[in-house]
Amino acid sequence: MLNVINNLSLSKKVILICALCSTLPVAAIATLSNFTLDHTALLILLTLFLSILLSKVLTKSIKQGMQSLETGLLNFKDGELSSLLAYKNNDELGKLCQLYNQTAKQLRQEKQWIYQRELMLDKVLQSSPQALLLVNDNNIVVFSNLISRSLFNSITRLEGMQLGKLLSTSPLQLKTAVEHGVDGLFNIEIENQDSQTWHLATGEFLLNNQKHHLYIFKQLTRELSRQEVAVWKKVIRIISHELNNSLGPMSSMLHSAQLLANKVDEPRLARVFATIDERISHLTEFVQGYGKFAKLPQPHKTRVNWQNTLNNLKNHWQFSYEIKNSHHELQADQAQLEQLLINLLKNAHESGSNITEIHIQVECVTQACVINVSDCGKGMSEQVMANALVPFYSTKSTGSGLGLALCREIAEAHQGHISLHNKIEGGLNVQISLPYS
Structure with a gap:
């Protein structure tokens, strides 16, 4: 009996309480007043009918408010935040429904803000020059950006693919680097193309209570080439500076020697000086060529x-x-x-x-x-x-x-x-x- 009462809805419990509270005093008064059994039963039934009818009328707004709150909470459960409750009575339930509507509006604004941030983040990640790969604990790819498809030689989306299957069609050096799972540099040898240098950074974190692995691949080929060229340019500038410091005085001394040789009738000196002059000219042209490489100006497009x-x-x-x-x-x-x-x-x-x-x-x-x-x-x-x-x-x-x-x-x-x-x-x-x- 107690379990049956506990399973009743709140409005039915209120009706039951009203019915009991109204019929028990009537039954006691009828018994003390020596009413006949028929009159007593009729009076109790009439009182019970009126109390139930009155309690239903009085609990109608409560029932509506409870149903509104139930509908709203079911919408929350389904992630629906755009629906507001129409219950606006000036009572406790009305205040709860008003608070619900305010909460739903605030959550809707926060959800929209989070959605816009996710769109921006996805745009940034998709246009990132670094290849990103997010893998869950079952080794299933759950996120990848556009450049990662090129890295793994795929023309379709990588999401949903097994990591092992993805690596089976990838370059050996890339497969080895991912399987080791250690941050560092590795080279990818591609047939009929230059070797590519990549850096792998890894990380682990919990997402939806599940461990995920993040792989970030950054291509360093161009950066290393720039550093290499910068070093060569520095070497060239140093060599050019030292050579120019020597070629200037040598050319001046050669000119003076030629003037002195003109006073001496010795044809071999002329050939020696001509050879020296030719080598100085060649060396000057050589240095100028290197200087042109070392001081290439910014393009004027x-x-x-x-x-x-x-x-x-x-x-x-x-x-x-x-x-x-x-x-x-x-x-x-x-x-x-x-x-x-x-x-x-x-x-x-x-x-x-x-x-x-x-x-x-x-x-x-x-x-x-x-x-x-x-x-x-x-x-x-x-x-x-x-x-x-x-x-x-x-x-x-x-x-x-x-x-x-x-x-x-x-x-x-x-x-x-x-x-x-x-x-x-x-x-x-x-x-x-x-x-x-």
Whole structure:
């Protein structure tokens, strides 16, 4: 009996209490007044009916308020915060419903603020130059950004994939670094491309009471290249300074010696002085070339007209060219761009290739302008290709080792990059990618 009463709703308990409180006194009064049994029963039933009817009327607002609060709390449970309660009676339940509406409004504003922050955070993470990978305790990828798809050679979203399956199609060095799970540097060797240097940072944290692993991959190839070039430039400036300090006095002393030699009838002195003068001139030109590399100015960008640029180059070099999608406009330093192409054309002509097979292709794709300078010469060995972009490195007896290094410096000054590839049919293809912005 007690369990049945406990399971009743609050409004029914109130009705039951009202019924008992009204019928018990009536029954006691009827018994003391010596009413007949029929009259007593009739009086009790009438009192019970009136008390139930009256209590229902009085508890109707309570029932409505309780139902409103129940509906509102169910909405909270479902994450719905836009619905407000219509119960507005001036009683305790009315105040509770008013407090509920105020709380729902505040929570809705906070939810919208959190949603906007999540949108901003997602935008930042998706456009981040660092590859991000979030994996739960079951080794399932729950978040990744756009660049991580490129890192893991995937054209589809990584979310929902098993980490082991994802690593099975990834470069071996990347797989090893993730499996070790230790912060540090690693190199990725890609066929027909330069080696890439990456840094892996890892972390663990709880999300929804489940342990998650965060992997952050940052590519350091360009940064290391910049540091390498900066070191070379410093070395070149020091060497140029020391050489210039010696060449100036040597040239002055040579001029004085030639004036004195004119008074002596000795033809061998003239040949000696001529040789010294020629070597000083060559060394001066050599130092000036290195100085040009070490002091490359910031690009002064203007709109590039590829038709005019390539036609101007054809006045001095023999090659064929092709321009695709020229409606995209590239902003670049005209002088530096021409110097880059001149260096590549010079190398192509010295590669042993037939001049009719030296070709420049300019293709303006969605995000960058891609320039391919190709020949059908001897190509490059792996060792030469690995060092070809390093300053001072040259396989030519008269080379300075600055041609391709200067090309790389110009490309990177335009926020682009340069890569070398041996062609299957023989020869070399140099690819430069220059972004529009």
